[in-house]
Amino acid sequence: MGALRTAVVGAGAIGSLHARIYAEHPYSELVGIVDVNPQTAAAVAEPLGVPWFTEVSDLLSACRFDAASVSVPEHFRYESSMPLAKAGKHLLLEKPLAPSLAEADRLIADLRETGVLTMVNFILRFDPRYSEAKAAAAGGRLGDIHTMFTRRRGSYLGADIYGVWTDLLISTGIHDLDVMAWLADSPVVRVYAETISRRLAPYEHDDSAMVMVRFDNGAIGVLETSWVMPNRLPAGLDACLEVVGTGGALFIDSSNHGLSIMDAEAYSKPDLTHWPVILDRVGGDLAASLDHFIRSIRRGAAPEMTLEKARHAQAMVDAAKRSAAAHVPMELTPPPG
Numbered sequence: 588m589g590a591l592r593t594a595v596v597g598a599g600a601i602g603s604l605h606a607r608i609y610a611e612h613p614y615s616e617l618v619g620i621v622d623v624n625p626q627t628a629a630a631v632a633e634p635l636g637v638p639w640f641t642e643v644s645d646l647l648s649a650c651r652f653d654a655a656s657v658s659v660p661e662h663f664r665y666e667s668s669m670p671l672a673k674a675g676k677h678l679l680l681e682k683p684l685a686p687s688l689a690e691a692d693r694l695i696a697d698l699r700e701t702g703v704l705t706m707v708n709f710i711l712r713f714d715p716r717y718s719e720a721k722a723a724a725a726g727g728r729l730g731d732i733h734t735m736f737t738r739r740r741g742s743y744l745g746a747d748i749y750g751v752w753t754d755l756l757i758s759t760g761i762h763d764l765d766v767m768a769w770l771a772d773s774p775v776v777r778v779y780a781e782t783i784s785r786r787l788a789p790y791e792h793d794d795s796a797m798v799m800v801r802f803d804n805g806a807i808g809v810l811e812t813s814w815v816m817p818n819r820l821p822a823g824l825d826a827c828l829e830v831v832g833t834g835g836a837l838f839i840d841s842s843n844h845g846l847s848i849m850d851a852e853a854y855s856k857p858d859l860t861h862w863p864v865i866l867d868r869v870g871g872d873l874a875a876s877l878d879h880f881i882r883s884i885r886r887g888a889a890p891e892m893t894l895e896k897a898r899h900a901q902a903m904v905d906a907a908k909r910s911a912a913a914h915v916p917m918e919l920t921p922p923p924g
């Protein structure tokens with residue numbers, strides 16, 4: 588099989604990185620970019636030497652390709668994805684699938700009808716620290732997991748940039764809820780959440796959330812997430828994973844990627860995990876996730892992060908939001924049918 592011909596729909600903060608990774612990948616040939624904003628589309632496409640469009644329909648008419656990333660905000664995931672899937676293009680969807688669980692279920696049902704390979708971009712599964720944690724848990728090195736603690740704290744800039752159009756749990760906390768479900772490898776019994784809304788109260792979104800999850804095998808997981816810290820976080824995000832089991836424990840400190848730089852301006856801990864640039868190429872877990880997507884298509888194999896697993900993470904967020912609103916624990920809404 589020759590290089591996979593690829594495209595990107597939604598060329599903002601994350602989509603511009605998808606485009607660059609496709610352009611740099613040895614088994615991918617980037618053929619075009621779509622962004623509803625022509626300045627954004629041109630700024631990403633022109634340095635990569637590919638045509639740009641403001642409509643998916645124009646990309647479909649003008650370019651022959653096999654697969655696309657859909658990295659628009661989740662409110663536009665359905666309308667951007669379905670024309671591509673109906674045209675037989677394999678899809679890498681950014682997380683979350685949709686703003687709500689009901690909309691995610693509609694997208695999953697309609698995508699299944701098309702038969703295209705679809706992967707959802709949960710990058711922590713491609714972070715070597717988290718994949719080693721999964722291997723340790725799955726290999727029995729921790730014994731029976733008792734407790735998991737995850738943290739993902741951002742600064743108020745997260746609220747100002749993202750809180751106006753998305754929310755903390757669906758955009759940020761969903762990563763760690765997925766990690767806990769992945770490690771526990773057991774059905775969720777119930778979810779209890781409490782949230783605080785101050786800065787984002789005008790948007791009816793939360794600034795902070797504490798979520799507790801009980802799994803059927805007895806494991807208990809807690810997520811703390813917020814967009815409250817001052818805008819001086821050295822690493823951008825203060826994140827961690829801690830797991831304690833009957834046979835051992837593991838600890839990931841994600842507030843730090845192993846490098847600290849102090850200069851006249853700031854004390855920083857640059858990202859070396861998610862999308863660092865190494866010898867002019869984007870690396871890290873985002874590039875590993877796109878590489879896995881490309882290889883899954885070439886092998887005709889199911890990807891690591893399927894629609895079903897992404898739906899499960901979304902159902903945990905949905906239960907957490909219902910719990911926070913009602914102040915009582917909630918069960919997950921099962922998939923339709």
Ligand SMILES: NC(=O)c1ccc[n+]([C@@H]2O[C@H](COP(=O)([O-])OP(=O)(O)OC[C@H]3O[C@@H](n4cnc5c(N)ncnc54)[C@H](O)[C@@H]3O)[C@@H](O)[C@H]2O)c1
Binds near residue numbers: 602641661
């Ligand atoms: N997997 C991850 O780690 C990760 C990281 C960041 C963002 N994301 C997800 O990616 C999505 C985008 O986030 P972002 O930070 O890149 O946002 P962004 O605002 O920087 O970029 C979104 C882009 O989509 C374009 N767009 C909007 N509607 C469109 C449409 N209908 N057709 C074509 N283009 C359209 C916008 O003009 C913008 O350029 C979100 O769902 C977010 O949760 C995932």
